[in-house]
Amino acid sequence: MMTQPFILSPRYRLDDSSPWLEGVDPSRRYWLAVNGNQRLQVVIPGLWVSSVQELKEVILHFRSLQPQEKMVIQRMVGGFTIQCISSNCYAIQGRVNGALVWHLFDKEAMETLLMTAHPDWIPSAKDLELGRKLLEAAFRQPAYAI
Known part of the structure; x- marks a missing residue:
């Protein structure tokens, strides 16, 4: 009997x-409900830029694909x-319950996510809470001494 869900390729439009987009936290990570399942959330890195010009270049590159x-989008x-x-x-590759998957987006959804990298974008209160949630999870991780 299979206890883990079998997920092939979640699709988002x-x-x-x-609703599949839970939010975009202040560090521009995308919080997704896999195929709209609120109990199955993933966080994937998002675009972060330092200027409007850099955002414009990324969007133009995306549109030319x-x-x-x-x-390839690099982050710190x-x-x-x-x-x-x-x-x-x-497609953006990710993991869901340990399984490697491709998150599939239509052009409009992908471009909308990329646009949240705009330097003037301000996260909502809900998005701020997502960032706090990730920080709390990081603080619960064990610290290792080298």
Whole structure:
């Protein structure tokens, strides 16, 4: 008997009937409810830029992606890759319950997430709470002495 859910590729569109975007925390990580399942949340790194010009360059690069091309986004810690699957399908690799998955986004949803990197973007109170939640989880991790 299988106790872990079998997840292939969660898909996200802005017009989905089930809400999948939990929020974008102040450090621009994307909080997703996998396929709209509120009990199955993941956090994936998001875009962080230091200027409007840098954001413009990233958006233009994203818009120019062709099928099978990818775009690597670097962050201070970690990063992620956007893989163009087709003209309206983009994938970001992640883990759900330890299993490697591709989170699939349409062009509008992916571009909307990238736009939250705008230097003037201000997170909502709910988004601030997501950031606190991640910090609390980090503080619960054991500290290692070297």
